[in-house]
Amino acid sequence: MKILVDVMGGDNAPDAAVIGALDAAKSFSDLSVTMIGDEDAIHEAAAKAGRMEELESVGIVHTAEVITMEDPALSIVRVKTESSMAVGLRMLSEGRGDAFISAGNTGALHAGSSLIVRRIRGIQRSAIATVLPFARPVLLIDSGANIEVEPSYLRQFAIMGSIYMSHIFGIQNPEVGLLNNGTESTKGTKKLIEAHELLEADESINFVGNVEGKEVPLGRCDVIVTDGFTGNVFLKLTEGLGSFLLSKLKECFYENIITKASALLLHGSLKKMKNSFSVSEYGGAPLLGLSKPVIKAHGSSDARAFTMAIRRAADFADTGITVEIAKWIEEDHSRKESMREAGANSAEAAEESGESFESADDKAIFSADAEMPKT
Numbered sequence: 001m002k003i004l005v006d007v008m009g010g011d012n013a014p015d016a017a018v019i020g021a022l023d024a025a026k027s028f029s030d031l032s033v034t035m036i037g038d039e040d041a042i043h044e045a046a047a048k049a050g051r052m053e054e055l056e057s058v059g060i061v062h063t064a065e066v067i068t069m070e071d072p073a074l075s076i077v078r079v080k081t082e083s084s085m086a087v088g089l090r091m092l093s094e095g096r097g098d099a100f101i102s103a104g105n106t107g108a109l110h111a112g113s114s115l116i117v118r119r120i121r122g123i124q125r126s127a128i129a130t131v132l133p134f135a136r137p138v139l140l141i142d143s144g145a146n147i148e149v150e151p152s153y154l155r156q157f158a159i160m161g162s163i164y165m166s167h168i169f170g171i172q173n174p175e176v177g178l179l180n181n182g183t184e185s186t187k188g189t190k191k192l193i194e195a196h197e198l199l200e201a202d203e204s205i206n207f208v209g210n211v212e213g214k215e216v217p218l219g220r221c222d223v224i225v226t227d228g229f230t231g232n233v234f235l236k237l238t239e240g241l242g243s244f245l246l247s248k249l250k251e252c253f254y255e256n257i258i259t260k261a262s263a264l265l266l267h268g269s270l271k272k273m274k275n276s277f278s279v280s281e282y283g284g285a286p287l288l289g290l291s292k293p294v295i296k297a298h299g300s301s302d303a304r305a306f307t308m309a310i311r312r313a314a315d316f317a318d319t320g321i322t323v324e325i326a327k328w329i330e331e332d333h334s335r336k337e338s339m340r341e342a343g344a345n346s347a348e349a350a351e352e353s354g355e356s357f358e359s360a361d362d363k364a365i366f367s368a369d370a371e372m373p374k375t
Contacts, residue, residue: 001032005034011301015045018042028310028314031311035061036084037061061087065080067105068105088102101295120322124156127160127287128287129285130285137222139174144296148227148229154195155199159325161288174222175206176199176224177209179226185209199225204328204332284309284312286313
């Protein structure tokens, strides 16, 4: 299996991505890794780590341009078409790789993936799906791709998240919650109230209702659905809170000789707890709803995080989740067609025929998307 890695994206580029890719090539004999980025920078990073000879074990595709964190989302298809991210997505689209990884600009990755790799036909928006290590694993979707959403997007996120948790964790009929500021069905914005109605009415979703933020870490559900803005804030708060609690715990154990001795006895458990909050262990999160596997690595990913992201990308490509999502979309479309023919739901038929756009950039992205042939 061939994994494509954008080594120019992220806070620690290119060093972390280069070393992570070399470690993956050494550790995973079943994978072929190709690094995409400035060849001189790749060589410099490998030389700095004393690993120049290992470059022979990976492929390198040279690109001169880089998508920065400040670049507009559409720059990937309008200005920086030869950037490492754009080239990697084109290679994936053309079948020259089985999965693509980037820790770069999330907006550009989302836009580029939708316009170059293409979404599964019928999926309104792809979404970033991040597994959180709580009382039971919880999938947060969306965790950063779509700043604003429509209720129908949230319904599709719920389905995609359920399919993901079923395949990856073997959970039968995953429980889905809608992140909100109260558990009552009347709480939240107008869109959240409408989304609640859609989720509750859908028999293919095991919907448990609105879920408050404080309930998520306690195992309230398997999938938590929200917009990308709220999801990203929730995700980063979780990471920050985890770091804060670990630092306070460390202070407690360093108070005196007795607590230090206790720390030695609990060393293994404390290390396991620390790892559960580490982005290096997560590796990366897939953009569900795309026709081919694209993994968003954390912006602050270190070398181990990239290594884990490469493994996760390969595992994700093997799951058949994309096929399952496409199958559900086809069946859902058939159900709606039957309802239309029976005249049972004209409002839902109208929803099926159009999409809403929340910003000028979104309108440009998805208007362009509609003009291009679907994958």
